[in-house]
Amino acid sequence: MRYLSEIKNKQITVLGLGVTGLGIVRFLVSQGLTPTVVDSRINPPGIDWLKQNTPTLTTRFGDLDSADLCASDMIIISPGLSLTIPAIAKAINAGVEVIGDVELFARINTKPVVAVTGSNGKSTVVTLAQQVLLAAGYKAALGGNIGTAVLDLLQSDLSNNDVDVYVLELSSFQLDTTTSLQPISATVLNVSEDHLDRYASYQAYIDSKLSIYNNAALVITNADDEATHSKAKSQLSFGANQGDYSLGEYQQQTYFMQANKAFLPVTSLAIVGKHNYLNALAVMALLSPFNISKTQYSTAFSQFNGLAHRCQFVAERAGVKYFNDSKATNVGATIAAIDSLATNGQQLIVIAGGDAKGADLNALTPYLQQHVKALICFGKDAKDLMALTNKSHLTNNMSEAVTLAKQLSEPGNIVLLAPACASIDMYNNYMQRGDDFIQCVMAEQP
Structure with a gap:
């Protein structure tokens, strides 16, 4: 909370409304800060909530060039907005600090974080990881690019102390404005071409994903996808036929393997398909820093029926x-x-x-x-x-x-x-x- 005291007298701009922007505003106001709210849309989503709950906040809606972003000390930006937008780039060049809600969360949070990114499978992995942690008795909170905004999770924890570990799905857009996150474990599940309308090149997109490893205590890579690989000293890997966590045959069944030893049959997982087996292996690697038994894994795996709109x-x-x-x-x-x-x-x-x-x-x-x-x-x-x-x-x-x-x-x-x-x-x-x-x-x- 010391960090919030440090920025209390700064001119803070929340740029971009919607789910993330409103989450940022709610959190700042709850901590006694009074940000300026800016959006390029005349009637952005969330405007009614602002009028009803924070009528005294300064708001600037419409053309960003007239919002005077350069007068801010700090801009907390929604991930849907590119840092290359001229008005935003101008503010950055003028020395204004531009961060996202995940970065603000990282500067305040003191609990362990399991962080997941990748082109595909993120939502399944983080949801299954949370279910395993819950089965093991941990108070696990899920959010980020899925479900609840990270600052809403943090606000709940600050009020009720109801979190042992955060499980966060993070997009490349969120990672672009995050530098302080220190996950207990982090993974790039896989990389395939995506969002090339926003990044200068495919490599720039890959680099954005790989930034999740920067401060991670344990890096988890996909042995079958070189784009996810890292030179980190502390790392584990998962893969179909190779890696610390892999698939293998034991007693005429396919098993989830740990260090070439049979752990659980893949039939313990309620959802089927090779990609889901790889997701489960990623979860096992990510949660290796925690004390979780085979029985607790089996319970969570058997009760997980997958997510809507995902096969x-x-x-x-x-x-x-x-x-x-x-x-x-x-x-x-x-x-x-x-x-x-x-x-x-x-x-x-x-x-x-x-x-x-x-x-x-x-x-x-x-x-x-x-x-x-x-x-x-x-x-x-x-x-x-x-x-x-x-x-x-x-x-x-x-x-x-x-x-x-x-x-x-x-x-x-x-x-x-x-x-x-x-x-x-x-x-x-x-x-x-x-x-x-x-x-x-x-x-x-x-």
Whole structure:
């Protein structure tokens, strides 16, 4: 709390409203600070809350150039805003400190942090990690890029002392404004092309992810993905067939292995698929600093049924199974979904499309050729996806896509929504897109 006393007389600007911005404002006000609130939108989300709960705060909505950001001592910025926006870059060049909510959290927090980033699988890993910790008797709080904003978690802990360990999902955008976080363990699960509309190069995106290792006591790398590797002295790895935590055969079953010793059969995990087994291995490596028994792992694994919009089984209609993986917003995630559900032969009908954010889609081609019966495309970059295979079809929206999928499918097939793209061209978020898919599937007559 000493840090909050140090900045009490500083001119602090909260830049960007929405969930994160409101969380920052709530926290600062609760600690007796009075920030200025700035947003480029005239009517940003959260404005009604501000008017009702903090009517005396200075607000500046609209053109950022007129917000006089250079007059601030500190800007606490929402992750959706790029540091290269001219008004923000000008403030940085003028010596204004620009941090994110995770950095503010890191400067105040005194509890252990398990930190997770990566292109795919973050939400599953952090949620499962929290469940394991809870099963082991720890008071574990989950937040960051999933669920609750970190400062809301911190505020609750400061009031009630109800946290033993924080489990944080962190995006590259959040990491770009974070320098003080000191995780007890941290991982980059994997890296595939994403957000290239925001980063100068793919390497810049990778470097952003790798910054999570900077102050970590224990680094966890993916043995199968060189982009996640580190030169840290204290590290462990996980992988399908290699690493400190891996998959292996024991008594004619596939097991989760620790240092080449059988730990638990993969059947102890309620969710299936190779990518989920790798997620479980990552959890085991991340939680190695904690005292967790085999029984506690088994209990948590058996009770974890996965997350909505992440290879979520929707229904079986007329002998065809439908899966919603709307969270597959990049190529790597779509490949993982196809790989997880693929059987012998081309039984998959994949629905994809949206905003590819400048990513190279060509890595999908061999998976489409080997496992996919038809690729149904819609959205902003549909034509780029169609060019990957001669098995592609163009539609205008989700309803048309699901209707066509039903027409093309036969008993034994799987229809998979795995867009490989962001949803922002047609939806508010990937959850809304997934819900639309589910509604269309359930509206179809068997």
